[in-house]
Amino acid sequence: MIAMDTTFLASSPALAALGEITTAHYVVLSSLIFAVGLFGVVTRKNAVVILMSLELMLNGANLAFVAFSRQHANLQGQVFVFFVIAVAAAEAAVALAIIIALNRVKGGVSLDDATELKG
Amino acid sequence: MDPWTFWLGGALALGGGLLTVTRRNAVASVMWLIVAFVGMSTLFLGMDAGFIGVIQVLVYAGAIMVLFLFVIMLLNLTPSGLLRIDRPRWTTLGLASAAAFVALILAIVTGGELWTAGGGDEEAILQATGRDTLIEGGVLDVADQLFNAHVLPFEVASVLLLVAVVGAVALTKRKL
The missing domain is CATH 1.20.120.1200 (NADH-ubiquinone/plastoquinone oxidoreductase chain 6, subunit NuoJ)
Known part of the structure; x- marks a missing residue:
C-alpha cells in the first residue's frame, strides 16, 4: 500500500534484521502495548487516565487481531476489530458518565475516594 | 510488508x-x-x-x-x-x-x-x-463481510450504542 525503497537494508547484516517484519513482530509489539496499558491501569489513581490506559489495552489486542487476520488471509479478524472499536466507544461514553457522577458525589475523580463497596 | x-x-x-x-x-x-x-x-x-x-x-x-x-x-x-x-x-x-x-x-x-x-x-x-x-481490508472488503456474514452482530452493536447513549444520559442528568 505505502511503498518505499528498502533495498539499502540488505547492505548490512544489522540493518537486514530490521528489514523483514513478520507476524511474530506484530504479536510481540501488541503484547508490549497491552502491557503498557496494564501498567497504567494498576499504577494510576485518576479514573480518567485509567480509562485511557484501558483503551490502550484494547488497541494492543486489536493489533494482534489484524496481524492474525493477515497471517490467515481471513477478514473476520478485521470485522472483529470493528466491533471492538464500537464496544470501546460505548464503554468510554458510559464510563465517562460514571466519572462525572463520581465527581459530583465525591468532589474528585480519584478512585481511592470511591470505597463504599469495600467490605 | x-x-x-x-x-x-x-x-x-x-x-x-x-x-x-x-x-x-x-x-x-x-x-x-x-x-x-x-x-x-x-x-x-x-x-x-x-x-x-x-x-x-x-x-x-x-x-x-x-x-x-x-x-x-x-x-x-x-x-x-x-x-x-x-x-x-x-x-x-x-x-x-x-x-x-x-x-x-x-x-x-x-x-x-x-x-x-x-x-x-x-x-x-x-x-x-x-x-x-x-488480503486487503479495504472498505468494500470489510463491508462485504459486515453486511453479509455478520449482519446480526452489526445490528446488535447498534443497539448496544443506543443503550450506552441512554445510559450515559441517565447517569449524568440530575433530574430525569
Missing part, C-alpha cells in the same frame, strides 16, 4: 502509550494517547487494513479523545488538584504484572509454530494460504 511502517508506527504507539500512562497531567495524557493512536493507525495501514486504519483515526483519535477532553474540562479540576491525586502507587506491582504478561506472550510466540515457520513473513503466508496476494 514495509519495515518502516512497523518501526515508525511501533515507536509512536509504544512511546505515546508510555508517556500516556506516566504523565501526571490528564490533558497531556490525552495528547500522547492521540499520538499513540496515530501510530496504531500507521501499523494498520502497513498491514493493508485500510478501513481499520482510517476508523482508528476518525473514531478513536477524533471522536473518543475529544470526548475525554470535554469530560476533563467539565470536571474543572484545578491543576494542583489533578497532580495531587495522581501520585503513582503500586509501581512494583504494575511493572511485575506487565513484565509477566510480556514474558508469557514471548514464551508462547517463541515456542510456537509462528516462530519456527519464519514468523509468518509474506512468502510463508502466501504459501500456507495458497493465495497469490495478501
Whole structure:
C-alpha cells in the first residue's frame, strides 16, 4: 500500500534484521502495548487516565487481531476489530458518565475516594 | 510488508502509550494517547487494513479523545488538584504484572509454530494460504463481510450504542 525503497537494508547484516517484519513482530509489539496499558491501569489513581490506559489495552489486542487476520488471509479478524472499536466507544461514553457522577458525589475523580463497596 | 511502517508506527504507539500512562497531567495524557493512536493507525495501514486504519483515526483519535477532553474540562479540576491525586502507587506491582504478561506472550510466540515457520513473513503466508496476494481490508472488503456474514452482530452493536447513549444520559442528568 505505502511503498518505499528498502533495498539499502540488505547492505548490512544489522540493518537486514530490521528489514523483514513478520507476524511474530506484530504479536510481540501488541503484547508490549497491552502491557503498557496494564501498567497504567494498576499504577494510576485518576479514573480518567485509567480509562485511557484501558483503551490502550484494547488497541494492543486489536493489533494482534489484524496481524492474525493477515497471517490467515481471513477478514473476520478485521470485522472483529470493528466491533471492538464500537464496544470501546460505548464503554468510554458510559464510563465517562460514571466519572462525572463520581465527581459530583465525591468532589474528585480519584478512585481511592470511591470505597463504599469495600467490605 | 514495509519495515518502516512497523518501526515508525511501533515507536509512536509504544512511546505515546508510555508517556500516556506516566504523565501526571490528564490533558497531556490525552495528547500522547492521540499520538499513540496515530501510530496504531500507521501499523494498520502497513498491514493493508485500510478501513481499520482510517476508523482508528476518525473514531478513536477524533471522536473518543475529544470526548475525554470535554469530560476533563467539565470536571474543572484545578491543576494542583489533578497532580495531587495522581501520585503513582503500586509501581512494583504494575511493572511485575506487565513484565509477566510480556514474558508469557514471548514464551508462547517463541515456542510456537509462528516462530519456527519464519514468523509468518509474506512468502510463508502466501504459501500456507495458497493465495497469490495478501488480503486487503479495504472498505468494500470489510463491508462485504459486515453486511453479509455478520449482519446480526452489526445490528446488535447498534443497539448496544443506543443503550450506552441512554445510559450515559441517565447517569449524568440530575433530574430525569
